[in-house]
Amino acid sequence: MRILLVEDDPALSLGVARSLEREGWQVDVLADGEQALSEGLLNRFDLCILDWGLPRRDGLDVLRQWRTKGVRMPVLLLTARDELGDRVRGLDAGADDYLVKPFDVPELLARVRALKRRAEGRLEEVIRFGGLALDLAHRELTFNGERVPLSPRELALTEMLMHKAGRVVTKESIVVRLSTWEADFSENSVEVYVHRLRKRFSPLGVMIRTVRGFGYLMEIEAPAA
Template identity: 80%
Template sequence: MRILLVEDDPALSLGVARGLEREGWQVDVLSDGERAMGEGLLVQYDLCILDLGLPRRDGMEVLRHWRSRGARMPVLLLTARDELNDRVRGLDAGADDYLVKPFDLPELLARIRALKRRSEGRIDETLVLGGLTLDLTHKELLHAGERVALSPRELALTEMLMQKAGRVVAKDAIVAKLSTWESDFSGNSVEVYVHRLRKRFGELGVVIRTVRGFGYVMEASDVGASADLSE
């Protein structure tokens, strides 16, 4: 999942970003509303965490601008304002949830997971394919009850493929989701990570097929199945 964090408090921003990255999510960080108005429309984010008290343009103005331009990503507002009217105005402007400062990181993470489930129309916390079970709450991949150790990016790629099991996930979409402004993730990188996962999953009941010119499909494995498909 790729998240945009717009927060002008450096200490809070750093702490939240690190917490999100530990969950295996990709995070882009901005600190002012003027830049957020444009940047939030350039990248297809899965979710935005938006502070209301921003310099240059406040968060409410940013949110209204995004919604007026058709941006549909879930938005979680962060605010020091605890008046009911401020919360109502934020929700009416198009926010999906809010959190009043100060807050605990576990509550923020739980709200993000809930927004993600809601946006995907899911109510369960697991994905199952072949011999693999992905626990979305604890960010763990399991096989026969045992944890399969993966890096954050390997886990994020596995989640993308399992969410669309049996369907093609475009290489460009993978690049977009697993990139951040500070860390490039190229098409060649995707191939490297897919190769790693194929080796890990070879005996775990799933296969990742290449659909040449398009992307990748994760499926329950079949005897004698090839890892490559022609266009």
């Protein structure tokens, strides 16, 4: 799967590209609006991450030109603009999703996966386990209809565990999924996040069991005898 990343901040671009490559994407990186416009018209990509504020031609104009000329690839628009009017302008210009800077990389990756599912016609956007329901499109977890507040990384870890409920998720795969260019996520960090989720989920009848030497699995907690 091939993705076009258009971002003029070198550190951010490098970090996002590395995270996408860990997910299995082939990433083409550009830092210029004129180049992005040309590349999007000449080549086929499965998805684009497009910054609004680009040199020579801004991302919104690039997006409008693509849509006018029939380019239909899903586009995730990145911007520091967080006013409602700006979000509306971005979506009306043809963006499929919108992410405000600064953002957590796990959230960006989750949005990319959601756009990929939609493009492939996979319309199931909710994972369910016990009373838990994870809305992948809106990045929201609920229990029996009540919202369970989680951070982006806690949501990303919950998504991994719910996708493989009853099966082991390795500690190494969690490190890879939740790491960013800051390189601050370690196996010890995994244990911290698992501990947090256990505290949240145990009262809900959901447990995260440690499989020593392998990783973790999510199970329904057996009722007390």
